[in-house]
Amino acid sequence: MMRFWAMLLVLFIVTACTTNEQPSGMEDPVDKKPAFGDTFIEGSIGDASTLLPILASDSASSEINGLVYSGLVRYDGDLEIVGELAESWEISEDNLTITFHLRKGVKWHDGSPFTSADVLFTYQLYIDPETPTAYAESYLQVKKAEAPDDYTFRVTYDQPYAPALMSWAFSVLPKHLLEGKKITESELARHPVGTGPYRFVEWQSGEKIVLEANRDYFEGSPYIKRFVFRIIPDTSTQFLELQTGGLDFMTLSPLQYDRQTDTLAFKRLFNKYRYLAFGYTYLGYNLKRPMFQDRRVRQALTYAIDKQEIINGVLLGYGEAATGPYKPDAWVYNTEVPRYDYNPEKARQLLAEAGWSDTDNDGILDKNGAPFQFTIVTNQGNDLRSKAGEIIQRRFRQVGVDVQLRIIEWATFLKEFINPGNFDATILGWSGGPEPDQFEIWHSSKTGPRELNFIGYKNPEVDMLLEKGRRIFDQDERKLIYDRFQRILAEDQPYTFLFVGEALPAVASRFYGIEPTAAGIRYNFNQWYVPQGLQKFSR
Amino acid sequence: MYRYLLRRLLMMIPLLIGITLISFTVIHLAPGEPTDMQTQMNPQASSDLQAKLHKQYGLDKPLHEQYLLWLGRFVRLDFGESFAQDNRPVLGKITERLPVTILLNVLSLVVILTVALPLGVISAVRRNSFFDRATTVLVFVGFAMPSFWLALLMMDWLGVRLGVLPVSGLKSLGYEYMSLSEQLLDRIAHLVVPVFIAAIGGLAGFSRYMRSNMLDVIRQDYIMTARAKGLSERVVIYKHALRNALLPVITILGLSVPGLIGGSVIFETIFAIPGMGKLFYDGVMMRDYPLIMGVLVIGAVLTLVGNLLADVSYALADPRIRNSE
Numbered sequence: 001m002m003r004f005w006a007m008l009l010v011l012f013i014v015t016a017c018t019t020n021e022q023p024s025g026m027e028d029p030v031d032k033k034p035a036f037g038d039t040f041i042e043g044s045i046g047d048a049s050t051l052l053p054i055l056a057s058d059s060a061s062s063e064i065n066g067l068v069y070s071g072l073v074r075y076d077g078d079l080e081i082v083g084e085l086a087e088s089w090e091i092s093e094d095n096l097t098i099t100f101h102l103r104k105g106v107k108w109h110d111g112s113p114f115t116s117a118d119v120l121f122t123y124q125l126y127i128d129p130e131t132p133t134a135y136a137e138s139y140l141q142v143k144k145a146e147a148p149d150d151y152t153f154r155v156t157y158d159q160p161y162a163p164a165l166m167s168w169a170f171s172v173l174p175k176h177l178l179e180g181k182k183i184t185e186s187e188l189a190r191h192p193v194g195t196g197p198y199r200f201v202e203w204q205s206g207e208k209i210v211l212e213a214n215r216d217y218f219e220g221s222p223y224i225k226r227f228v229f230r231i232i233p234d235t236s237t238q239f240l241e242l243q244t245g246g247l248d249f250m251t252l253s254p255l256q257y258d259r260q261t262d263t264l265a266f267k268r269l270f271n272k273y274r275y276l277a278f279g280y281t282y283l284g285y286n287l288k289r290p291m292f293q294d295r296r297v298r299q300a301l302t303y304a305i306d307k308q309e310i311i312n313g314v315l316l317g318y319g320e321a322a323t324g325p326y327k328p329d330a331w332v333y334n335t336e337v338p339r340y341d342y343n344p345e346k347a348r349q350l351l352a353e354a355g356w357s358d359t360d361n362d363g364i365l366d367k368n369g370a371p372f373q374f375t376i377v378t379n380q381g382n383d384l385r386s387k388a389g390e391i392i393q394r395r396f397r398q399v400g401v402d403v404q405l406r407i408i409e410w411a412t413f414l415k416e417f418i419n420p421g422n423f424d425a426t427i428l429g430w431s432g433g434p435e436p437d438q439f440e441i442w443h444s445s446k447t448g449p450r451e452l453n454f455i456g457y458k459n460p461e462v463d464m465l466l467e468k469g470r471r472i473f474d475q476d477e478r479k480l481i482y483d484r485f486q487r488i489l490a491e492d493q494p495y496t497f498l499f500v501g502e503a504l505p506a507v508a509s510r511f512y513g514i515e516p517t518a519a520g521i522r523y524n525f526n527q528w529y530v531p532q533g534l535q536k537f538s539r
Numbered sequence: 540m541y542r543y544l545l546r547r548l549l550m551m552i553p554l555l556i557g558i559t560l561i562s563f564t565v566i567h568l569a570p571g572e573p574t575d576m577q578t579q580m581n582p583q584a585s586s587d588l589q590a591k592l593h594k595q596y597g598l599d600k601p602l603h604e605q606y607l608l609w610l611g612r613f614v615r616l617d618f619g620e621s622f623a624q625d626n627r628p629v630l631g632k633i634t635e636r637l638p639v640t641i642l643l644n645v646l647s648l649v650v651i652l653t654v655a656l657p658l659g660v661i662s663a664v665r666r667n668s669f670f671d672r673a674t675t676v677l678v679f680v681g682f683a684m685p686s687f688w689l690a691l692l693m694m695d696w697l698g699v700r701l702g703v704l705p706v707s708g709l710k711s712l713g714y715e716y717m718s719l720s721e722q723l724l725d726r727i728a729h730l731v732v733p734v735f736i737a738a739i740g741g742l743a744g745f746s747r748y749m750r751s752n753m754l755d756v757i758r759q760d761y762i763m764t765a766r767a768k769g770l771s772e773r774v775v776i777y778k779h780a781l782r783n784a785l786l787p788v789i790t791i792l793g794l795s796v797p798g799l800i801g802g803s804v805i806f807e808t809i810f811a812i813p814g815m816g817k818l819f820y821d822g823v824m825m826r827d828y829p830l831i832m833g834v835l836v837i838g839a840v841l842t843l844v845g846n847l848l849a850d851v852s853y854a855l856a857d858p859r860i861r862n863s864e
Contacts, residue, residue: 049624132591184626206813232811236691240706243699411571414579
């Protein structure tokens with residue numbers, strides 16, 4: 001009996017080896033021409049919530065919706081705005097009216113023709129008070145929207161609004177399937193019908209979503225025949241699935257990217273990419289607390305933090321120090337702002353200037369008898385933030401600032417700490433996009449309860465710049481304004497901007513046509529292909 | 540007997556209402572609310588979205604009114620719609636995840652029983668033997684081992700290194716194109732590791748329980764009588780002792796009925812199995828009140844029914860209890 005099991009084991013090992021070695025036999029196919037076919041399997045930690053883009057606010061839903069639906073415009077690989085359902089558009093002299101000329105002959109996945117009536121209908125749905133959408137704000141700025149003919153859509157604003165053009169990247173919804181029904185009860189939430197490159201096939205809750213190439217897609221059919229979105233909540237499991245070929249794409253953690261994928265076998269089967277993600281992590285100070293009202297104190301605290309140490313420690317080096325709210329490779333990024341490189345001497349000196357000194361020799365600075373003590377709060381479930389907090393805690397202690405770290409479950413964190421302004425400092429992150437408008441986060445009118453300027457930052461010049469920035473269309477002119485905005489933020493240090501992380505995706509090496517740019521790698525997914533000889537799935 | 544049954548069934552009604560009232564209060568005591576996920580920390584969310592959602596979900600009404608509304612729907616067996624963005628009926632969300640959860644739990648319970656009961660009996664019969672000590676150590680190692688860790692090791696070993704079993708999920712990708720027998724094999728291959736992991740932690744409890752029951756019974760006078768009659772040891776143990784030692788196990792089985800629909804979040808997360816545990820956990824995290832209430836109520840009903848079944852089957856199995864009324 002033992003012999004039998006031992007033999008079986010040997011057999012398994014042998015078969016395992018042969019299956020692993022198979023791809024090496026066909027490594028250099030003669031034909032690498034784009035070909036239609038094969039399946040792309042992506043892993044996601046969360047299931048989509050709804051496939052009606054107007055109601056969705058999670059990233060899993062947005063990803064599927066992005067493939068099923070199309071907007072009037074979109075960002076291309078260089079983050080330039082290009083037409084999608086709109087063939088072209090004109091912006092009037094006074095920057096108040098945008099006229100879109102729509103593509104002709106576009107069909108919904110069910111075969112009905114797409115017209116400007118669909119666009120108008122979607123717009124009306126967004127501003128309908130009955131629609132519980134998170135995205136009404138941009139559309140409420142529109143004074144008048146009209147569809148003069150089937151292929152023209154025109155919007156007029158009260159005042160120029162720079163993010164306006166890109167707001168029309170919204171997913172256009174099919175009027176003929178949604179009209180006259182309550183949007184929250186629509187069937188389309190589970191069976192979307194769009195105009196995009198992929199059409200919906202099936203959705204098994206908590207398991208997978210399957211899409212199939214739309215051969216009639218107006219920009220030409222995508223090459224990859226099938227898109228499978230597998231829900232695997234645990235990233236370790238995802239990584240194991242990736243290695244067995246159960247996934248073709250996953251976003252690696254810095255640890256996986258750096259330490260666990262450096263094997264020959266992995267390199268043969270996968271290509272790894274890295275690019276700066278949109279979004280940054282920061283340490284925000286509650287400016288209603290007296291101790292943080294002095295700008296020198298905030299500058300000192302930034303000097304006391306070694307950002308590179310945090311990047312090396314929590315991201316294993318896969319990130320860059322943040323100096324403001326934009327990522328370093330964005331057009332709007334100001335390279336000239338003060339950088340506050342790690343300098344504990346300078347930190348102590350600035351704190352002394354602000355009146356903080358260690359009079360009782362207990363190692364903690366004090367002022368008027370009160371020690372410099374505060375608590376940093378952050379949310380549970382984000383390892384990067386809690387680790388960064390621990391490193392900061394140690395560095396602050398070295399300049400004589402005593403810091404406690406508290407990690408709190410998300411809902412409690414918002415309700416008990418952030419919303420009532422009941423915190424000293426917090427480590428959080430913002431994710432963003434190419435649009436530089438930061439009105440919601442920094443304008444002094446947004447300091448109310450549940451609003452995003454919860455640290456209570458008020459600077460009249462920043463207010464003025466933010467108001468002006470969103471009214472200007474010309475990129476060079478806008479850059480001047482946002483340069484100034486970044487400089488003031490850097491001088492004021494209402495946040496210590498910590499780091500911008502990198503996205504670290506791995507893609508099965510049989511996929512060709514991937515061209516990394518500042519926009520990442522997924523922007524040209526329709527052009528990805530698997531050469532005929534390398535295709536893995538025939539159905 | 541029937542009057543007893545009827546009384547027990549009627550007693551369940553106030554008990555159930557009490558349970559729902561307490562559950563409802565407790566989940567509303569937790570800070571945060573269902574709308575936070577969509578409205579908070581989202582630069583694009585308009586300020587009146589929260590109010591809109593409150594109105595849509597009926598959260599603008601006073602709490603006692605919300606409870607009465609919920610109760611009114613519940614007696615008509617309507618669990619309402621989920622507060623998640625998909626707004627699907629709670630009952631649909633639960634029933635689509637029930638089969639796989641029940642399947643896994645039943646399979647692991649079967650595995651536990653088939654392994655643990657004999658283990659317990661043999662350990663008791665050969666008390667303090669090497670076998671007894673070795674199984675004690677083994678089942679407790681299984682009990683103490685973090686299941687997620689063992690699961691990852693097994694997945695890496697069997698799935699990646701040996702490549703003999705799938706890593707996670709319930710079905711392979713090309714499942715729809717397989718023949719019926721291939722489909723069955725595929726299903727089984729996906730279930731091997733999860734069932735093993737689910738069972739290994741439960742072995743300790745059942746086998747220890749069985750062992751101590753058996754030891755109790757073996758010390759009884761009637762066992763001595765049976766031996767004195769000259770019955771073979773085999774008949775004494777497996778006919779006279781085992782049947783009596785199994786009685787308390789029935790109670791335990793009855794009490795595990797509600798456990799059949801409960802899943803473990805960690806377990807389901809690791810194996811990417813869409814089961815009840817993950818559904819409930821996500822529901823709690825986003826404060827999806829109707830969903831939480833739905834799962835809790837179903838769990839409560841099953842607990843009550845399980846207790847009743849345990850009592851009734853105990854009475855059926857044990858003539859002393861049956862005839863005492």
